[in-house]
Amino acid sequence: MNLYDRIPNNVNLSEDKKLQRALEKWLPNYLDWWREMGPEGFQEKDVWLRTAIDVGSDGWAHFDYVKMPEYRWGIFLEPPQPDAKVGFGDNYGKPAYQEVPGEFRNALRRIIVTQGDTEPASVEQQRQLGKTCPSLYDLRNLFQVNVEEGRHLWAMVYLLHGYFGRDGRDEADALLERRSGNPDKPRILEAFNQPCDDWLNFFAFTMFTDRDGKYQLSALAESGFEPLARTCQFMLTEEAHHMFVGDTGLGRVARRTAQLMKQGDVRELGGIPLEIIQKYINFWFSYSLDLFGGEISSNSADFFAAGLKGRYKERDQYTEHLAANENFTMTVVEDGQLQTREVPLRNALNEVLRGEYVKDCEKGLARWNKVLADEGASERLNLPNPRFHRHVGEFAGHTFDLEGKLISREEFEKRKDEWLPTMEDREYVRSLMKPVVEPGKIANWIAPPAAGIKGKPFDFEYVRL
């Protein structure tokens, strides 16, 4: 098998023998990880998947049946921009970094490792879901997300191997050694250690947690370290589908629930009550907010100053790219009360990015509420206040209700079953998760999609079982 077939790429891998050897050594370890921790029970099945074969808006992907271990995980970067410049921070306007600047080496490696760690983590979280798929269409989408998260891991490992030498190789190995939810060697970020063992979790995860990925990748897609920027730009192309899966998935659950509400008791009819959907939203939205980091953060200031991590759409959305002399007003807890505080803007950039994310999530909620309205339901789904149920940053260690009002821990404990999924809720949702694998059929708790994938009908045999 030639090199391109083993590791498809547009980075001239065949001309960099050292990197080629390093990646060829990593490849079998990756495949071992995939077989051990990838989707359980479907490794030998033909799945109708898209594979990245090039960059560029037309023809970047190829659709065909493939067995997942034979998926061609490749390394694709957007083409370099001639005269690329650092787009923000203290080095604004200077030539973009083509190699890792020594003084930013640790920061950059930390950014890449943290992003890289989320990719295999989500595959691990989702590995049991195939067994309870609501349809072949959904099964295929799950596997599409999984193989692309695998490719995103490749993208980060390429950077580690290609630009960081020895310690990069060690970090690349460690990415295959940590395990989601494992108490001894957990994944780095907490949302990626939470179980994702039913399809309502999966849709909420791809809606809210993959969407965090969109914002992190967008902030890195304009990085002054050009290889990272070009890598993240292409990852965003794939990420869009993951969010589509979550957004439309939850919308379809909401639609089905509203339809069942017209017929009688949703539980008795085997659907998922809106209150449970709301609790899953509350859970995954709050954990995903944590992924942006503390509201006030010296790391965010350092990353921005160094030109490594910018704001969302830094180039198009801002005219001033230094962010050096401005302040940002935010709400914090002080002396047991909510107070506003002025913070130097650079120290508030996690919060700025989080704000963009929240606006994007609100649009998703509006789409689901339109579905509910279209089905004649008067109930609505809501996002909790961003202070609710946080484990990172200014609000961790305090307790809030869904509206963001500071409340006592006792009150939170008393009411948390109204707000977050209980064991009983999770068991109920799990009890509905029976596999439906006949082409064109769908589980009772979810509505079919509006259309199939890439022009194929819903009843297409997306996975050959």
Ligand SMILES: [Fe+2]
């Ligand atoms: Fe990803």
Ligand SMILES: [Fe+2]
């Ligand atoms: Fe993703």
